[in-house]
Amino acid sequence: MSEVKLAYSAAAEAERLGARLFDRYRHDLDLPVAWNETLDTILSHRSVRAYAPDPVPDGAIELAVAAAQSAASSSNLQPWSVVAVEDPARKARLAALAGNQKQILQAPLFLLWIVDHQRLTRVGEQVGTPADALHYLESFLLGAVDTSLAAQSAVVALESLGLGTCYIGGIRNRPAEVAAELGLPPQSFALFGLTVGHPDPAAPASVKPRLPQEAVLFREAYGQSAAPAALAAYDRRLRGFQREQGMIERDWTEQASQRVRGADSLAGRDVLRGVLHRLGFRLR
Template sequence: MSNSELAYPQTDEGERLGALLYDRYRAELELDVAWNATLDTLLAHRSVRAYTAEAVPDGAIELAVAAAQSAASSSNLQPWSVVAVADPARKARLAALAGNQKQILQAPLFLLWIVDHNRLTRIGAHVGTPAAALHYLESFLLGAVDTSLAAQNAVVALESIGLGTCYIGGIRNKPAEVAAELGLPPQSFALFGLTVGVPDPAAPASVKPRLPQEAVLFRETYGQADAPAAVTAYDHRLRSFQREQAMPERDWTEQASQRVRGAESLAGRDVLRDVLNHLGFALK
């Protein structure tokens, strides 16, 4: 049982929303809005890294893709694809490339989200129009944004039917090798992976608290007046969460600072521009 369930006996929808918000921030946040099932799914999100052996239900992949294709797409270019991997041997090879993350091995389904400029290049060749704009950074950024929007829609859909998910950014550790494993054509790139499966009830995932809204929400113009105090408060709340979960205690400020300290903290991704050029993106 989470702290929020203890703090908020769930007797009505308003208290359910309050419980979800408390879990997300570990602090009171009163909102004058009505609870609904969509808010429940969104606010209850947590990364799931332990799965049962149960297969993903029939139709779940197609539902996830339908939800993904319902996300916004800049100029309707739809510059992404997804590769669904269920073969244990292929998952094992991908797990090794992504830093040996065990949830990839355990999850019955691994979705690879692809920035796909190859399709647009082929369409241009078919209609006799060059696709030279795809080589500019803006186009790659557009592809990454659209792919991310699509994947998050898929996550919400999968969680709404009781499945768990976890994003795998480590798939970018060895992008050329991942491209070879998936048989990706030129001008396509695995942006991240997503494990999918039935959450293991023996290893329940908890909602990790996020930064207070004072640190991220500004009105009219960007401001930092309350950000230091808000971040300090977050360090304390995150340590409390870590103690509850029997995790090593570490301030978020230290963790985040170490993660961005230099090229050596990027797990090999500091050469990503060169690899992307090798994969056919030729970024300008």
């Protein structure tokens, strides 16, 4: 390749990376990093809530699980499982438990990501070693972290295939009923769901801008995370995004503060500790 073509290619890659970063922040972020397909997939992430009826390709589920199992796992404990749901009737029941979110009904595939301590308990029984450490809060946090890392690796893999995804936290609204629907054993808990399918071209999703990096990135020690100027700028950018999408305009600062205002804002999840205890997690 000639020097001219190399220079053109480098310029095109820098422009593409710059465009992806602009979409993510709605302002320029000039970085001395070369574009690549992995960055393109990650920076292009958007939540897809409208799906075409086409099924996911053969092998997509297994590839997603392989990607999930390629994520880091603390002490290689791998304390998670995933339940793939494609049956429309079961999806409808799960949708009702998760707040009647229509994307669960539309998506051809619904993945339920499970914090699974039952498997480690059985392993302990098989080798004659107690698994008492699983009953401590640290072990539950470890399971939630590992499950989340696995799911996000699966999302990147699925999106690299041209599929769309959307996390469903509403699956925690009624965890005991979800556990019964999925036939979960004790010491297992559906942490969240994930809709998967081909995005509906008639209702394309867009990249939602995030907080500016000065609000989340600190060097050496924690700094001022809620600088009024940075948050005000983000409110303006998010409103611009909402306007483009035909959404109700609402400041992030107002939306976020309402979401964490008290127990009544948790959609019934304020009783989660008690439900987890009944599901076999003692959380000492």
